[in-house]
Amino acid sequence: MFGEGKGLGKTILGGKGKNLSEMVEMGLPIPMGFTISTETCDIYYKNNKTYPQQVIDEIEENLKRLEKHMGKKLGDAQDPLLVSVRSGAADSMPGMMDTVLNLGLNDQSIQGLIAKTGNERFARDSYRRFLQMFGDVVMEVPHHDFEHALQTIKDKKGVKLDTELGIEDLKEVVTAYKAAIQKATGKMFPNDGREQLKMAVDAVFNSWNNDRAIVYRRLNDIKGLLGTAVNIQSMVFGNMGETSGTGVCFTRNPSTGENKFYGEFLMNAQGEDVVAGIRTPLEIQELDKVMPDCYKELVKIYQGLEKHYKDMQDMEFTIQEGKLYILQTRNGKRTAAAAVKMAVDMVNEGLIDEKTGVLRVKPEQLDALLHKQINPESKKTAELLTKGLPASPGAAVGQIVFSAQAAHDRNETGKKVVLVRTETSPEDIVGMVASQGILTARGGMTSHAAVVARGMGKCCVAGASEIAVDEHAKTLNVKGKTFNEGDVITLDGSTGEVFAGSLQTMDPELSGDFATLMTWADKYRKLGIRTNADTPHDSEVARKFGAEGIGLCRTEHMFFAEDRIKAVREMILADDVDGRKKALAKLLPFQKEDFLGIFKAMAGLPVTIRFLDPPLHEFLPQEEKDIVELSQIMNVDLETLKKKIEDLHEFNPMLGHRGCRLVITYPEIAEMQTEAVISAACELQKQGIEVHPEIMIPLVGFKSELDFNVEIVHRVAKETIARYGIDLEYKVGTMIEVPRGAVTADKVAETAEFFSFGTNDLTQMSLGFSRDDAGKFIKEYVVKNIFEKDPFQTLDVDGVGQLVQMAVDKGRKTRPNIKLGICGEHGGDPQSIEFCHKVGLNYVSCSPFRVPIARLAAAHAALK
Ligand code: PEP
Numbered sequence: 001m002f003g004e005g006k007g008l009g010k011t012i013l014g015g016k017g018k019n020l021s022e023m024v025e026m027g028l029p030i031p032m033g034f035t036i037s038t039e040t041c042d043i044y045y046k047n048n049k050t051y052p053q054q055v056i057d058e059i060e061e062n063l064k065r066l067e068k069h070m071g072k073k074l075g076d077a078q079d080p081l082l083v084s085v086r087s088g089a090a091d092s093m094p095g096m097m098d099t100v101l102n103l104g105l106n107d108q109s110i111q112g113l114i115a116k117t118g119n120e121r122f123a124r125d126s127y128r129r130f131l132q133m134f135g136d137v138v139m140e141v142p143h144h145d146f147e148h149a150l151q152t153i154k155d156k157k158g159v160k161l162d163t164e165l166g167i168e169d170l171k172e173v174v175t176a177y178k179a180a181i182q183k184a185t186g187k188m189f190p191n192d193g194r195e196q197l198k199m200a201v202d203a204v205f206n207s208w209n210n211d212r213a214i215v216y217r218r219l220n221d222i223k224g225l226l227g228t229a230v231n232i233q234s235m236v237f238g239n240m241g242e243t244s245g246t247g248v249c250f251t252r253n254p255s256t257g258e259n260k261f262y263g264e265f266l267m268n269a270q271g272e273d274v275v276a277g278i279r280t281p282l283e284i285q286e287l288d289k290v291m292p293d294c295y296k297e298l299v300k301i302y303q304g305l306e307k308h309y310k311d312m313q314d315m316e317f318t319i320q321e322g323k324l325y326i327l328q329t330r331n332g333k334r335t336a337a338a339a340v341k342m343a344v345d346m347v348n349e350g351l352i353d354e355k356t357g358v359l360r361v362k363p364e365q366l367d368a369l370l371h372k373q374i375n376p377e378s379k380k381t382a383e384l385l386t387k388g389l390p391a392s393p394g395a396a397v398g399q400i401v402f403s404a405q406a407a408h409d410r411n412e413t414g415k416k417v418v419l420v421r422t423e424t425s426p427e428d429i430v431g432m433v434a435s436q437g438i439l440t441a442r443g444g445m446t447s448h449a450a451v452v453a454r455g456m457g458k459c460c461v462a463g464a465s466e467i468a469v470d471e472h473a474k475t476l477n478v479k480g481k482t483f484n485e486g487d488v489i490t491l492d493g494s495t496g497e498v499f500a501g502s503l504q505t506m507d508p509e510l511s512g513d514f515a516t517l518m519t520w521a522d523k524y525r526k527l528g529i530r531t532n533a534d535t536p537h538d539s540e541v542a543r544k545f546g547a548e549g550i551g552l553c554r555t556e557h558m559f560f561a562e563d564r565i566k567a568v569r570e571m572i573l574a575d576d577v578d579g580r581k582k583a584l585a586k587l588l589p590f591q592k593e594d595f596l597g598i599f600k601a602m603a604g605l606p607v608t609i610r611f612l613d614p615p616l617h618e619f620l621p622q623e624e625k626d627i628v629e630l631s632q633i634m635n636v637d638l639e640t641l642k643k644k645i646e647d648l649h650e651f652n653p654m655l656g657h658r659g660c661r662l663v664i665t666y667p668e669i670a671e672m673q674t675e676a677v678i679s680a681a682c683e684l685q686k687q688g689i690e691v692h693p694e695i696m697i698p699l700v701g702f703k704s705e706l707d708f709n710v711e712i713v714h715r716v717a718k719e720t721i722a723r724y725g726i727d728l729e730y731k732v733g734t735m736i737e738v739p740r741g742a743v744t745a746d747k748v749a750e751t752a753e754f755f756s757f758g759t760n761d762l763t764q765m766s767l768g769f770s771r772d773d774a775g776k777f778i779k780e781y782v783v784k785n786i787f788e789k790d791p792f793q794t795l796d797v798d799g800v801g802q803l804v805q806m807a808v809d810k811g812r813k814t815r816p817n818i819k820l821g822i823c824g825e826h827g828g829d830p831q832s833i834e835f836c837h838k839v840g841l842n843y844v845s846c847s848p849f850r851v852p853i854a855r856l857a858a859a860h861a862a863l864k
């Protein structure tokens, strides 16, 4: 019974049951009732949807106690007890499971209700509502059957609104509803109250596993619950005349967080009238005018409840003939902005302590504050075309373009564009910069498009497998619909949705509270937070968001700019060392310039620069005109050049000639990159700017590979530093991203001064799932529960995590003070960050727009 739940907690009673029990204990006006525990739901499913007689006996025993408490009997013809039957799991899942109201009404008890209330219309109306709800929820009669029956009678009577139906009309509706139930199910509507109750309880248990509920649990990461509890509560009525009413209220504003009582109510109405929107509810403050005593009592109660639960409460109340009842209370759902404001306000008010404040905001929620969003209102009427992977959050509205060039050109004329590609190649980067967002048909969460877009804080929907892109015909096909260049679409990178036309967007707002919360988070976290950035601009953005250095600067991204790509191609296609050195000499000043900018932006902080990583053919020209132009620059004939390009083709480039392997073949590349890094650092140090360069060698699986690379770095660095005549400190380390590198980390650490876990490649190679192709089928793995999460997004702790742990242990054994970080995409994922905290990494590194999320996630990990 409510009031007797002490010590059971919400795991057993569900959130609603626990709070009802507590409110009764506090002496608040709660309609009495009892809770069937979540354990019973568990038993129900384990027992092939039945439960033992003992449970049935206990329900009967408590029902009798409730009848005694209320002085009424279920189904009684004189003074019937009516109850609501509601779900209530440990984690709230609003609207996902089933509810039945007015249970206990039948052809006899309706007489009692009429006699007791003296309001026949109200009683008849309650009866037909009950039939409809019971038929729909418990007996699974199509909703439409009831609507059809009701409409037929309204038409016959010539009325528009339900409220215009009189007593006799409602009697007809009841008869029609019963007939509809019998027709649809072949069964009679159960007259017996106890039979009704048993059926309703089963229906609530069944709704635990309806599609909505399952999807909701998956989306909200709700796991490990026993099931739902069922709350059986005596009914009170808000529709018993002008001194009755019902409403929903929040102790603070759930969309803005403002500390002001917020809510709506309707007089002479039942709960669903408030939700259904047939009548417009009034603002809660108006209740003070209509029923001042009830309002004052409600205010006192809400203040008490917020103090008790130390969080914003979402409450339902009903006033029955001047008497106020609280039907339920729970911690209210809120927007990201409201979550931040409430957490900070509540700490300042002394309601909660700082640590609790920090834990109140989910790291993922911050995402919404850091990017443009689509106005949810405008989504309601928009045409949803398809859904891809939510690869990079934010919103993009623009004209479709199918090439980087077109994106650039249209953008120059002031048009907003969305780049639509089958998949992106590194060459598209210029087009990506010029676009509002990127849509691709192929590629996963760590595909090039996704990684680059996240880095730029640009909206991206990747792997939208239902779209067909014809780059030559310049058409986009979605489910039989064709879009041409210039047509407008809207992307929601936070959900993966693609809409036709232009939807309204809202700008991110970083309030002062946000900064305050971040300062608190910084106090408690143990992990350092760095960023993955390749440009001075990204570095500045990240620094503003609180980055404490760069954990990964991908130097290849610098080679795609128009003024450099030609020299890169020349280098790749050169016949000999001299030819390559000549081309590299052209690149050197550009690289040095890049590093000068980045070091300056990160003055005083460490900057990890990773040497060239991708397979060389990624840089090669694809278009005939580019190949012709290159052959002229290089003074080689076209056919020879084409043959060379063909020779560079690899069947599996991700496992091919890339990373440190390139330097084994072409040591000149490492020579040039070392000179660029070290000379930029020396120059700035001479100017009095503090620099901390860290050179990182990618894709190392063998200590001998690393040694070969590091020898070059030290040799060239020594020469360069000597030239400047100063002392410069720098570090050389490696990425751990090849499983063999992790397994032999003790050996690798003999040379490496730091490790940075490249968990994108480490995941790809450990699982044997190509990071470029897995996006196509991983969704199915998640839907079919083979994987809980996409392992490219959330670290596979049991598998890949073991390799990380092993490398941490082995690395520290050889070199106790070795610096350890992570720079794969997992470095920005809260759940993976918790793992990084546990294994004791020194820092995580993530894209600039995820830095605040990582700061908060690291604090959560430490506080938990
Ligand atoms: C990685 O593999 O995790 C990594 C950070 O490197 P990249 O994504 O550039 O291969």
Ligand code: MG
Binding pocket: 698, 737, 758, 760, 761
């Ligand atoms: Mg890698």
